[in-house]
Amino acid sequence: MPKVLISDKMSPLAEQTFKEAGVEVDYKPGMTKEELAAVIGEYDGLAIRSSTKVTPTILAAAKNLKVIGRAGIGVDNVDVPAATNAGVVVMNTPFGNSITTAEHAIALMLALAREIPQANASTHAGKWEKSGFMGVELTGKTLGLIGAGNIGSIVADRAQGLKMKVVAFDPFLSAERAADLGVAKVELDELFKRADFITLHTPLTDQTRGIIGKASFEKMKKGVRIINCARGGLIDEEALKDALDSGKVAGAALDVFAVEPAEANALFNHPKVICTPHLGASTTEAQVNVALQVAEQMAEYLMTGGVTNALNMPSVSAEDAPKLKPYMALAGQIGSFAGQLTEHGLKKITVEYEGHVAELNTKPLTAAVLQGLLSPLMSSVNMVNAPVIAKERNIDVTETKHDREGDYQTLIKLTVETEHQTRTVSGTLFANGAPRIVEVNGVRMEAELAPNMLYVINNDKPGFIGALGTLLGHNGVNIATFALGRRVEGEEAVCLVAVDQPIKDIVLDQLTALAHVRQAKKLSF
Template sequence: MAPKVLVSDKLSETAVQIFRDRGIDVDFMPDLGKDKDKLAEVIGQYDGLAIRSATKVTPTILEKADRLKVVGRAGIGTDNVDKEAASRKGVIVMNTPFGNMITTAEHAIAMMFAVARQIPAASASTQAGKWEKSKFMGVELTGKTLGVIGAGNIGGIVCDRARGLKMKVIAYDPFLGQEKADKMGVEKVELDDLLARADFITLHVPLTDQTRNILSKENLEKTKKGVRIINCARGGLVDEAALAELIKSGHVGGAGFDVFSQEPATENPLFGLPNVVCTPHLGAATTEAQENVALQVAEQMSDFLLTGAVTNALNMPSVTAEEAKVMGPWIKLADHLGSFIGQMTDEPIKAINILYDGVAAQLNLEALNCAAVAGIMKSFNPEVNMVSAPVAAKERGIKISTTNQDKSGVFEGYIKVTVVTDTRERSIGGTVFSDGKPRFIQIKGINIDAEVGPHMIYTTNEDAPGIIGILGRTMGENGVNIANFTLGRSAAGGEAIALLYVDEAVPADVVGKLKETGLFKQVKPLEFDVA
């Protein structure tokens, strides 16, 4: 029997035809996704569900989806899909992360032009019968300095377009290496330098704990007088209230926003201010982009349903069914090792080396590599998955290498991940015990035996008496319960490390109290996805 797919949102007829041409039975009901009761009634008939943003794939829907194998989202955002519930149900969730890059980059450039020449206000004035040439004095882009925060896929396209406009481009991105910056023709700078020099600032980063409010009141006040701010990335990257005050004071010359901290944005501090251009999250809203992502999702879903090939999956590694039982714990280990290093590294990564020893070297190393690299990259960009992570690393000039070796130690097999930056190398090793649980077994060359938990805290210090007591007392006095406490040292009196598995995320003030003791070289809270 041919696989059967339901298209419950408005995909193009061309995309629907792809399913038919591949021999897949497809029902095209573009308004069904808005009716959750009807969707729940019929979803049990289908092997695949192709959607945009209108269809909500909830646990209730998934509970009725007895045949469903794959959900394909035409676009990058999957907030309308309960991925945890889908994983429990055994349903793969795919997206199309690269289909709207050019469209979003072009929208940022368009917003920059609109703000530079006050086009929306001038158009409204002219159509109102006024002729106010002197009121709408603009500025040229040629020769101006563009500060790009985030030089990944979309940011890189913006850099290229801006250079074509004869702008000087400076970029801040923790993952941007010097070699990659040189190839892009941009100057790699620190954030404070960018804020001080840029005539225009455009943001192209995901919303993470590291990037949230990156243009805070404090940082906005560091900007050059007359700067113009463009945000077509994510709401929450800019303190909108602080920006509004700086526009009113005349320090900021204008702003172009496509995204807002609260959406739909029916009101906002920026609305109604002079030389502020706002659009309703139109970054991906072009005919070409919508067609591209629709065609991509149809091809990806067809490939999976007909051949088992997995592309751009958010909740499943690219491994065969036979490999899955053995690979699962090792993939989770590789992800944890990468995540540890990703959370510990705040400078551009030049290279990643992954060492496989013993039984680990006999597994599907491509999948393990993807898991380790994804663990590193998603600490900075949570939208990265196992498929897109190697591409994202390559685009940033990160060299990935693999070393295999026969069993060389007490463990049947282990994985060691090392990253290289301009200033240092950082490594961590781990293994999978017979119970199937990943363990950290070596950090910075120091042997340990640490269970991995969702909330952990890592410290380094010179080996000295009393450190255990300080850690335990500080945690206890602040209501943080320790589930597991692991110690290691290079030698008596040498460098020592501690890794604490705690019941909940360690509050920032507790981290601050440990740092204030002056006894620790590093105090770093860590989070791991152990589900």
């Protein structure tokens, strides 16, 4: 009988669900990291919320652990790469607390508009400062939505019920999806210019970290109000404090902070700031939903091998897994490659399968492509929810199979259409099962993807490769592999360079400034 440990406070229904499925379960919330490390080796599964930290040390002691289930969306407290290396599946419950978090954002916006917490404290103190709390109406105001996914779209709906106008910035928001939501799709600077209130509903990634900072505040209306129930690192807290002190920002309501638990923060006790201790998912309904979902998912995996909402493992049947495994890696790399280069709203995705791969069950492969494509700007994207996310955003996904064989015995080709351009990426498997990129935007090449890479589009001119190598060498960046291709002599060329360490932004700026460079981006796989 599999054995699961629940190490954080969770609805009793989770324990009951495990037992009904035939899984032995221990409920021990509040353990120290030393206590957890001492006992984790006994368990096949670990069910957690946000308190338990699953570190490499814990994973090293977890000799029998097969699955970690996070009751909630964020897995910041789990070292997912370390879990993957240890062969442990990491699951989450991405949709269990969406309504709760959206409602909390609306509640904070109302409290911010009418200064309710400050007025409450003043009245309890017997001051009766009626003239001291002059609020603003939400009706007719413009709400700027940064992130229009599952939670953001619910916030938009609720805000429209309050007769607010809604503008939204989201790189993956199509014009059609924006129309369905009844929001105006805008660029970020335009949102800053127009919004009376700004609320954030985007994951914390390298692209979104500090998305609101000093430069952002300079573009905003005087008297703007900001709400954040997503992730603390999205806002530069020192810059926000300066903007509040100057009067540029009339108020802020924050449920999340850069460092949590937030026992000290520059914004604490600021008269224009409302703070709550990460309560976005803290309702009875949400706690029950995520507890039930994580127990059901973990029990299914432990008892039957079924995988649902896994962050580091494809959701495929046990029969198909051995045949699909190498193709999953290829599909994920192709999707990730295109996703890291996508900067505008997606309209259409076409995945073509040719040769041997066309004979397989390609639905999981298309899901793997979508997962790779959407992951760079979204957290918690997996093979189960990636197709749902694409559908919600009116991204047209087409899958085509060709029985013919071309230059390769097997080929996967991805075509991505955005509002501004069309990009293609093709890949194949070599004899040893290793994935290779063999075409980018019609340019033929052969490249093995590595953890750290450079993607460069340049004019095909003499001396460019030497200049690129020299610049990297001067910055102490060692080249591991170099792949180059072009369509026509003297015109556009594409190169993929694998390097031994991450490229710093200052080096990327120098690369972009090189003669003949049209575009330079750093990629990671």
